[in-house]
Amino acid sequence: MSTLIKQNLFEGFLESSFVGFEKSREEGKASFLSQGLPTLKSEEYKFTAITKKLEQSLSNLNAAKPFDLSEEEVREVIPQGFEGAVLVFSNGHLLKNRCLDINNLDFSSLSEKPETPIGSIAKVEKDAFAALNQASFDGGVFISIPKKEVVEKPILLLSFNKANEGEIISPRIWIEAGDFAEVTFISHSINKSDKPYFVNLVSEVKGGLNSQIRYYRVQNEGENAFEVSNIETNLLQDSRFTSVTLSLSGEMVRNNLSLNLLGSNSEGNMYGIYLLNGKTHVDNHTNVDHTIPHAESNELYKGILADQSRGVFNGKIFVRQDAQKTNAFQQNNNILLSNDATVNTKPQLEIWADDVKCSHGCTTGQLDEEALFYLQARGIDKIQAKGLLLFAFAGEVLEHIENESFREYCINLVQERLGSKF
Template sequence: MSTLTKQDTFSSLFTAAPKNFESVRKLAEESFLAQDIPAPKAEEYKFTNIGKKLEQSIVNYSAALPIEVTIDQVKSALFEGFEGNVLVFSNGKFLPELSSSIESVEISLISAKPELALGTIAKPGKDAFTALNQATFEDGIFISVPKKTQIEKPILLLSFNQANQGQVIQPRVWIEAGDFSEVTFLDQSISLGESSYFLNKVVEVKGGINTQIRYYRLQNEGKNVIEVSNFETDIQQDARFTSVNISLSGDLVRNNLTLNLLGSNSEGNMYGIYLLNGKTHVDNHTNVDHTIPHAESNELYKGILADQSRGVFNGKIFVRQDAQKTNAFQQNNNILLSEEAIVNTKPQLEIWADDVKCSHGCTVGQLDEEALFYLQARGIDKVQAKGLLLYAFAGEVLEKIEEESFHNYCVSLIQERLGSKF
């Protein structure tokens, strides 16, 4: 098999790229060509050989065209008890005719915002796939919450994806929340079909002073989907940002999540659960950058891995020299249910300030046999007891989801997977 090259594989995407944001696209293309598809020796992709996976699955990429989505499909996709706003997408394209009109919130296509500072939060120079998205994405969605506005109902970003093997879907999302605003986003993608396509998503979030932003994401793509997600957030003074990322399915999934704390008394919370079976490979790379004194970050990721699945966690916390009085905490815990399951975990701290409270740690182990025996001794069969223990392990992350209907939906999915439902 010939070696994968960036020019050959993605040439059709560059050729067909829209002309809007031409200078921004050109810089991103140059950045992508300079970085190349990450090689096995690339430190940031050390345990995730995405170049090999792309080469095995796909020879030449072309952009996936939108598919028809009906109102009945949208309704059937909504989880029980959901009462909120819905923004619908087809292969990354925003469908306003099937979407809610949200009072006080500005929603438009990115192409209608030529002044938008694309790539100033999720910078193309940081990751090759961010650069690829910026250079070649068709269009995206711009969401702006005005100052002093509280959006009481959650906003669901509901994506329907269906593509042929060798096609790429590139969603692009820009979210900004004005000072003293509050908003909750739910993010769910639904795969229609079982083909192997490449989903390359970029989300940029800009939070103002004293904003409250919550972003909950469920990754449950088809088992043959290759996905890279670059999600980056800037928050300012007195702001609070919370993300929960739940990964359940896919062939290879790489999540790059970066949080930049740019103001004093800001708080960032990043939580995740990856529940893997088969040969699913999920790699979570997180970065928290403390740049200003008196800020706090909390990070907890948990993994449950069965069969021949593989999980990767690489979390970095940066505390800059001026960021005194920083509190930063990071933990990654994993349970392996099979001798063939593998996890690679690497929590990291880089501290240049001296008046801080920071900690990090990781654990990799198996199910507690004593606890399992205890439950069985009280009349619970082994499968049910095992499921209950695993759900208790995952529950610490799930309880961070404050939106009730989405929380209940995710709980139901995980309980069903673990066999912990009564």
């Protein structure tokens, strides 16, 4: 790890953090200094040279400052047809004066919740960037869904990002859903800058007994943006968590998503689409930890890659010795549309129990020429036929978005991307 980038991250940057969480910060700092930023020699980052990219692209390794937004700027980027609460973030800082329809929502800045046990779910020793965030975050939000409350309309987490007095953005999110609670979150990033910046996000999600949590993400950062996200969830008995991630742009994006199934009959679902062109690089790393009997996980990621883009998928499923009667499914499928596009895929199973049903697999190939010829033979031109086949490939993931208006919004994004970029 470069000594210069290490010094800059801790000289001045940490001093600007808000007061609180001193013990957690020290744990994060010690872990980060011990690990160092990953290199290509690090097994978990062997295909993603994020440290080298940051060193080459960033010049001001200080915290980016929050900036003001008008209500019009907020409203014009809300997905069409959306109804629900809107939480607005500016470079990772909660802007309460710009949040919308929040009357019945229990939330606050993390600075107002110093008792929040940050780091108890997303462990700093698992990832250097999680450790860096815990040591240096200076904004964030605490969201609580009370026991037995069903939040019928989704909650939109709207993040506006840009470089200004610094280039590092460190959002921190804590979500807890009480027993028998149900909620849907939609995370949407908005780029407000043509300059490089680095988003280092950590979200910790705690699901109570029989809770239902849906977490949808749209990553559509600027072409000069870098992002590493660590999202980790603890699920108790009879609870269910479903994640759908749509990755469209960003110079280099790394998504770390981990589910800890801690109760019987818990269920974790992880779905993703990455539609990449240019030189965009997206790396999806997932981890499902089955610790108890009678739990289920489902995972499906699909990629469509053009130009010189690069995709990485590494999915890990751990089935502990006591986790009998586990059902776990994992699949990664990719279509390469150019000779210069590449994908590195590695689905993994580590099973210590003997009474389980587990499967994993991956495929990488080109568009089906026979299917393309079949459509053309029936009067559909080549470009339209190609778009229909690609959308059918990606659509299987979009079906897992239960909120109808947001599903339609994502369908339009995918169709627009496939029609104009591929």
